[in-house]
Amino acid sequence: MTQAYVAVYPEEVIRHYRQFIDQRRTHRPSEEYREPSDTEWQDFRDHFSLRKVALGTCDRPYGTPCQHENACVRCPMLRLDLAQEPRLLEIETNTRQRLGEAQRMQWLGEVAGLQESLRHIADKKQQVERLRVQAGHGESGVGALG
Template identity: 45%
Template structure:
């Protein structure tokens, strides 16, 4: 299930192998905030299980994904992705020098 829009150029390879919560190019969709929160909560539970089982390599990878999911949630909470118009003014011509 998609949680946003990928800003990667069409046809370019995904270095994250579609682990989008890790990717800085994911633009999270505010409509999918609840799903993203579920992903974060699941990652927290998986980290606890991996720590209990002593799967240290798994813990490290899950922590990277957790940091990404938390950053995406912060982006949504700050309102990133909401587009607003910016007045750039009207260009003027300079006189001859």
């Protein structure tokens, strides 16, 4: 990012980055820089293999639990796969049907939860539109993620 905002040579960026890392390490506990065990490496790899979900990819940080109990449509960490837009629309249709039933049965707690899900689905649909526009303009990198 520094290169994008400041006219510097790549060597200068690398030198400043290394200087920052060296300085940061002096302030951090040394046990953070030990070799991980085989079990820790396996856990780390498993985390990333488990990030693929039906609607796309879960971008939650390593070592953090899923706070939405796998209700991915409500999660801001979900990065949609454009190919899964039909699945998102199916989820929306099903949620609207369930909302209608909950309203008829006066299951007010269910009504509130389903309305919340529909708000999140609307957000995900907007994300799909942004991704589609970005894909059409050939944008890539961090700014194209949503």
